Amino acid sequence: MKQEDYWAIAEADIEIQNPVTDRKLRLLDDYCDLRDGLKVIDIGCGKAWLMRHWAERYDIEGTGLETNGAFLDFARNRRARRGSITYVEGPAETFVPEPASYDVALCLGATFALGGFVQAAEWMVRAVRPGGAVVIGDLTTKHRPAVNTHQHMPLDAIELAAVLQRHGVEVSALISASDADFERYASHHRHATIRWAIENRGHPDHDEVLDKSRDDWNYYLRQIRPYLGWTIVVGHKL
Numbered sequence: 001m002k003q004e005d006y007w008a009i010a011e012a013d014i015e016i017q018n019p020v021t022d023r024k025l026r027l028l029d030d031y032c033d034l035r036d037g038l039k040v041i042d043i044g045c046g047k048a049w050l051m052r053h054w055a056e057r058y059d060i061e062g063t064g065l066e067t068n069g070a071f072l073d074f075a076r077n078r079r080a081r082r083g084s085i086t087y088v089e090g091p092a093e094t095f096v097p098e099p100a101s102y103d104v105a106l107c108l109g110a111t112f113a114l115g116g117f118v119q120a121a122e123w124m125v126r127a128v129r130p131g132g133a134v135v136i137g138d139l140t141t142k143h144r145p146a147v148n149t150h151q152h153m154p155l156d157a158i159e160l161a162a163v164l165q166r167h168g169v170e171v172s173a174l175i176s177a178s179d180a181d182f183e184r185y186a187s188h189h190r191h192a193t194i195r196w197a198i199e200n201r202g203h204p205d206h207d208e209v210l211d212k213s214r215d216d217w218n219y220y221l222r223q224i225r226p227y228l229g230w231t232i233v234v235g236h237k238l
Contacts, residue, residue, distance in 0.1 A: 001205040006212055008070040009196045010189040017046040017071075018109040018137055019177040019185035019230045025050050031173045031234045032133040034058055036082075038103040041065070041127060043092045043120065044110020048075040048085065051106070055083030063102075065092045065113070097127040104128070108137035108232065117155065118163055125167045128237050134169050136160070137232040140176075145227060157231040169235035177230040186220040189213070 011017055016025065028034075028050065036059040042051050045064030052075065054060055062085035066072050072087045088095060092113040105124035107114070114120040117138055124134045139154045155163070161171040177185075193213035197206055 001208045004068040004070070005205070006193075006209060007068060009209060010193050010213070010216075011046075011071075012192050012196075014185075014188050015047050015049045015074075017049070019182040020137075020175060020232070021181060022049075022053075024175050024177075024181075026053070027173070027175055028135060028232075028234065029054070029057075031175075032104050032135065034060070034104075036060070039063075039101065040104040040106065041097060041102045043105070043107040043124070044113045045075070045087070045106075046071045046110075048087070050108070051085055052078060052080055055080030055085055057082065059083050062086070063088065065090075065095050067091060067113075099126050100129045100132075102128050102132060104133045104135065106135045108135070109230075111136060111138050117160065121163055121167045121169070125169060125237055130237055132237050133234065134164060134237060135232060135234050136164070137175075137230065139224075140229045140231045141227060142229040143227050151223075154228065157229075157233070160231065160233050161235075164233055164235045168238050170238055171233060171235040173234040175232040175234070179225070182220075182224060182230060186217065186224070190217045 016022060034054055039061045040051060041063045043065050045066050048064045051062045051064060055062055060083035062083060064085055064087045069089060072089055076087060105128045107120050111117045111120040114123050128134055141153045141156045157174055164171055190213060193209055197210050200206055
């Protein structure tokens, strides 16, 4: 089963495709100094909730990069009142932005699309103008295991901020998911995939969907819930 098809099932019920609330995401209106005339790019935009929210309020020119056609269909069917958004279907790595051409670069939960956090930071810093906003959301370590299990752990929020600082971005704000936010997000995935499995018992991908759903749920319970979090780092290119 293609990853895109699985995530279309798992995220069928949600528009905000990361573990924070709409209220927290709206903080980015101020942190990114949103106003008419800005150019915005969103790497791994998914259903593009944030960029669509901005285009409702501001006359922005947005570009969304995404590999999942189902997510893009959802976004394209919800045209904004003021701004315009162009969606590009395909790997983000193949999209080459003109250097220093955007005012805001977003990547919320999709740094893997550019090879990881460091590579995403490099790509985004090149893409934004001096003074522009760089906004990256990613998994973080909150508590390290008391016993070394030799498992790979993501960077903590302070380390993520330091990476951006080293790339010429002055970090100005952090937005973190609460335990309840992540619980809600993981539970939406679990519920949607179980419901799909019940409704599609004869589907050839039935067992594969359930297996991945169980694996992701167990990862949340055993790894994310006790040790990990999710943080958006906001900064401005100097």
